[in-house]
Amino acid sequence: MGERLQRIKDKITRELGPIIRKALEDPEITEIMLNSDGNIWTEHFSKGMEQVGAITPQAGQALLATIASSLGKEITEDQPSIEGELMLDGTPRIAGSIPPKTVGPQLTIRKHASKVFTLDDYVDASSLTPLARKYLKDAVEKRLNIMVCGGTGSGKTTFANALINEISVLCPSDRLYILEDTREIQCSSRNFEHFKTSEAESMDALVISSLRHRPDRIIVGEVRDGAALSLLESWNTGHEGGISTIHARKTSLKGAFLRLEYLLQKALPGTENGQLIGEALDLIVTIEKQGQRRLITSITEVTCYNPEKAGYQTKAIEMTAADLIKKDNEGDS
Structure with a gap:
């Protein structure tokens, strides 16, 4: 300096x-x-x-x-x-x-997190149930594609860091490609690359270029624009086990789908994108700030998109502790 x-x-x-x-x-x-x-x-x-x-x-x-x-x-x-x-x-x-x-x-x-809060920390803070913690660890190990949805200040990135920490522990040799607009993701993996957008290279360009570098998992700090299309296509074509966050004003399963559809429309106006979302996305986790705590309010499996009903077939994950976790009913969303 x-x-x-x-x-x-x-x-x-x-x-x-x-x-x-x-x-x-x-x-x-x-x-x-x-x-x-x-x-x-x-x-x-x-x-x-x-x-x-x-x-x-x-x-x-x-x-x-x-x-x-x-x-x-x-x-x-x-x-x-x-x-x-x-x-x-x-x-x-x-x-x-x-x-x-x-x-x-x-x-x-x-601040960029100097400490990674683990899933166990969320359980200790009464923000996540032990049953939900076990399910999320299994989801990481099974390479499910996970989208964390929440509003401003809800703690989306901090929770994404907790999931990435599980990848580092459970799948230490996986090659991670982390893409962000600003550096917030923390990764303790031994095998990762960290890229940041610039005026010359957009998030969409980073996602596309990452495919040439043999990533096992592609992680996007927050998907905000038409890069959602490239991200979901990469998740759907051999790069399973990704993690990203998405901002939704209403922290709900419906809010997450609406936001994703809106972003995909920016990339491909006038097209029907439900099929891609239903195939590429495996899990939606919603997080909210309630009082002084940030709570994981639902974990939902995305099974498929039903074109006849123009809706998504989903399955809410049972997590118990109804006073802590708000559960969505299983069905079409």
Whole structure:
């Protein structure tokens, strides 16, 4: 690192202050938020959201100016927002704004997980039943294609990391290809490659190019666009055992299907894609934030697509503990 960049990094570290620095060092904290009123909040894996301190508007403004400089940008009244990766270990993602867009300096720091929470951790946190844990471990070993569905802040990526950890434990020699827009997936496997999109190479291009490198499993951090078509086709043609996440406003089985169909329509407008979804996708796991916990609310096998009924044949996995897990009824969705 050059002398100038080192000076900027040191300045960022100082201006973050002791509260934010401590939160960045805590492996169980996933997000840090500076609100425009100066209050600092953190999102903790097991404790949820809590206020941990405050800083002055002047300190917040100085911090955002230094972060902007590290990104080769300026943050001004005419350009009041910045996004990028923080020049610190782990390169956490940041988004920040200043007045007049906000009433005061505002910053959100999303950390890349430094600790992988295992399926056992989810059971210990009462977010997953032991029976569901056993089923998911079997699903990983049987190379089922799994889609994790949830809303913003539901913990989709963190749970995907737990499933990827199971691959590393149960199938340590499998060659994993991990594709992301921003680096959030954590992998302890001995045999993996990690690729990130760029202006020159889209997610769709990454999925297609990955097929030339002999992957056993293809993992996409979050499928957001027409790359859903290439991903499902790869899962359906000899690359079973993949994992991806999908954002759905309504965290439900129906919401997951609707979102996937919408993304496939972006790739192939006017086509019927139910058959591909029914063949390529084996399992949908829904996750929600409820109170201070993130709960696995359903696990559903996708059996096939029924064109006569224009619906999916599914089978809900029995997980017991009805107060913890909301179960979908077996049937057409």
